[in-house]
Amino acid sequence: MRATYLFTxxxxxxxxxxxxxxxxxxxxxxxxxxxxxxxxxxxxxxxxQEGGFKRLMDxxxxxxxxxxxxxxxxxxxxxxxxxxxxxxxxxxxxGNDWYQPDLEREVYCVEDEHYKTVGSDSDNGQMSxxxxxxxxxxxxxxxxxxxxxxxxxxxxxxxxxxxxxGHRGEAYWYDNSIGDFxxxxxxxxxxxxxxxxxxxxxxxxxxxxxTWNTLYDINTYTASSEDADSAEKTLNGLFTSFPYDLSxxxxxxxxxxxxxxxxxxxxxxxxSALDNNDFGKDNYTDFIAISFSxxxxxxxxxGPYSIEVEDAYLRLDQNIAAMLKKLDEKVGKGNYxxxxxxxxxxxxxxxxxxxxxxxxxYFNKRSEVKELTAVLNQKYGEAxxxxxxxxxxxxxDHDLLRERKIDIDEMxxxxxxxxxDVDGVQFVYTASEIKLTPWSDQDMxxxxxxxxxxxxxxxxxxxxxxxxxxxxxxDATTHGSGYSYDTHVPMLWYGxxxxxxxxVKRYNITDIAPTLSMLLNISLPSGATGELLYELxxx
Numbered sequence: 334m335r336a337t338y339l340f341t342x343x344x345x346x347x348x349x350x351x352x353x354x355x356x357x358x359x360x361x362x363x364x365x366x367x368x369x370x371x372x373x374x375x376x377x378x379x380x381x382q383e384g385g386f387k388r389l390m391d392x393x394x395x396x397x398x399x400x401x402x403x404x405x406x407x408x409x410x411x412x413x414x415x416x417x418x419x420x421x422x423x424x425x426x427x428g429n430d431w432y433q434p435d436l437e438r439e440v441y442c443v444e445d446e447h448y449k450t451v452g453s454d455s456d457n458g459q460m461s462x463x464x465x466x467x468x469x470x471x472x473x474x475x476x477x478x479x480x481x482x483x484x485x486x487x488x489x490x491x492x493x494x495x496x497x498x499g500h501r502g503e504a505y506w507y508d509n510s511i512g513d514f515x516x517x518x519x520x521x522x523x524x525x526x527x528x529x530x531x532x533x534x535x536x537x538x539x540x541x542x543x544t545w546n547t548l549y550d551i552n553t554y555t556a557s558s559e560d561a562d563s564a565e566k567t568l569n570g571l572f573t574s575f576p577y578d579l580s581x582x583x584x585x586x587x588x589x590x591x592x593x594x595x596x597x598x599x600x601x602x603x604x605s606a607l608d609n610n611d612f613g614k615d616n617y618t619d620f621i622a623i624s625f626s627x628x629x630x631x632x633x634x635x636g637p638y639s640i641e642v643e644d645a646y647l648r649l650d651q652n653i654a655a656m657l658k659k660l661d662e663k664v665g666k667g668n669y670x671x672x673x674x675x676x677x678x679x680x681x682x683x684x685x686x687x688x689x690x691x692x693x694x695y696f697n698k699r700s701e702v703k704e705l706t707a708v709l710n711q712k713y714g715e716a717x718x719x720x721x722x723x724x725x726x727x728x729x730d731h732d733l734l735r736e737r738k739i740d741i742d743e744m745x746x747x748x749x750x751x752x753x754d755v756d757g758v759q760f761v762y763t764a765s766e767i768k769l770t771p772w773s774d775q776d777m778x779x780x781x782x783x784x785x786x787x788x789x790x791x792x793x794x795x796x797x798x799x800x801x802x803x804x805x806x807x808d809a810t811t812h813g814s815g816y817s818y819d820t821h822v823p824m825l826w827y828g829x830x831x832x833x834x835x836x837v838k839r840y841n842i843t844d845i846a847p848t849l850s851m852l853l854n855i856s857l858p859s860g861a862t863g864e865l866l867y868e869l870x871x872x
Contacts, residue, residue: 370637406678408677445460472500483617497622527609541594670828678812678822696801742763752795762795
């Protein structure tokens with residue numbers, strides 16, 4: 334009885350707090366910065382201008398200890414989890430790509446051959462959100478308003494646009510074959526005039542005629558390692574250090590994604606969207622989701638301690654300042670709410686850490702799978718027992734095992750025992766363990782469990798030692814683990830209904846969508862498992 338009473342009091346206090354706030358925002362803007370670490374706000378913070386990140390932090394609410402609570406920490410599951418309020422176990426987006434046993438092939442998270450590209454002749458628009466198994470906060474907004482709200486999602490990456498837009502929003506992404514923004518016939522049969530006119534401005538060619546040099550004197554970038562550190566990768570095989578003269582790159586529209594100009598052109602599209610649409614002009618809350626992808630491409634090339642990444646965030650700070658200024662102009666101060674987070678963070682470059690006497694290294698997955706196959710053949714006979722390997726997961730051939738009358742769990746356990754002894758492997762779990770044995774909120778098994786989807790995940794999953802990544806990648810570094818360097822991301826709230834403050838309490842990324850539901854007084858997304866960011870409401 335006492336527990337029920339306390340819950341009721343807490344529930345009423347939240348909603349009394351809600352009722353005391355301003356009217357619902359006319360517009361919500363969700364900003365996702367691909368691969369952004371929380372610590373960038375601190376390491377680069379003294380160089381941010383007043384109108385960008387500092388405005389969000391000084392006049393809004395900062396959650397300093399926001400984490401992803403599942404594996405793998407990648408772009409598609411990150412965006413899906415932010416907007417659905419749940420994890421891959423429920424929403425089904427278990428990676429950027431995964432193996433689909435029933436189809437016997439690898440699939441891409443938003444691929445859909447049933448639809449065509451709108452805006453170009455390429456196949457880069459054959460996309461839809463059909464593999465997303467739960468509703469998003471943007472879906473719930475549309476359902477609540479009975480499709481009178483406007484939902485617009487944009488990114489350089491298709492998955493960064495499609496997943497936040499949900500099932501009923503509009504989504505636009507960058508086609509690197511032509512340098513324009515496109516969409517899919519899932520959404521419409523013709524680009525809106527404002528997008529067509531934006532493409533006709535030829536901004537991509539204009540940006541690619543420029544030279545990327547540091548925004549300030551390169552000697553002032555003391556928060557980063559030296560330029561052209563030996564651990565970094567070159568850009569397009571042409572450049573090893575500043576300046577990057579992009580005019581030397583001919584007919585490669587994709588390279589803009591590896592420079593801050595990729596963020597610039599997306600911010601330009603955002604401004605154009607506000608100039609050419611009536612967002613926040615009626616009684617129904619609208620929503621714009623924008624995902625900055627260039628930071629991810631640059632981070633993979635150069636790593637989190639590079640001058641390239643520092644410069645990218647100093648420039649992104651200017652983009653955000655310009656976006657907030659445009660929102661003030663078009664929607665009005667106090668009429669909109671902004672949240673900013675990331676779809677994952679990133680590991681330091683292992684070679685950089687090795688060079689600085691840290692104990693990291695590389696794991697040779699191809700070699701280890703080959704050796705494991707030989708061991709399985711020796712024990713069970715010659716056959717292709719491992720049907721597929723992706724995302725640090727192994728998929729066994731269930732039909733073959735049943736045909737040979739070999740117990741699936743027995744082979745999975747054997748593989749797990751083998752991998753436990755492999756150098757570089759820290760954790761190994763079988764699907765049976767994940768499904769049948771207990772796990773806690775913070776342990777690694779819990780992160781695997783929340784990322785495990787019964788229809789889409791493998792039979793054995795493993796995690797490297799901290800700081801290790803798979804060898805042979807074309808990238809200098811990557812992300813995907815359950816360690817803090819991949820899970821710890823920024824969480825900023827600003828605007829209508831948001832008080833000033835900060836919190837060091839640990840929260841999960843899945844708490845964003847339920848909090849938005851309470852701020853907007855609408856239904857929770859269908860699969861939501863996150864909790865409220867209570868400190869936004871209570872004292």
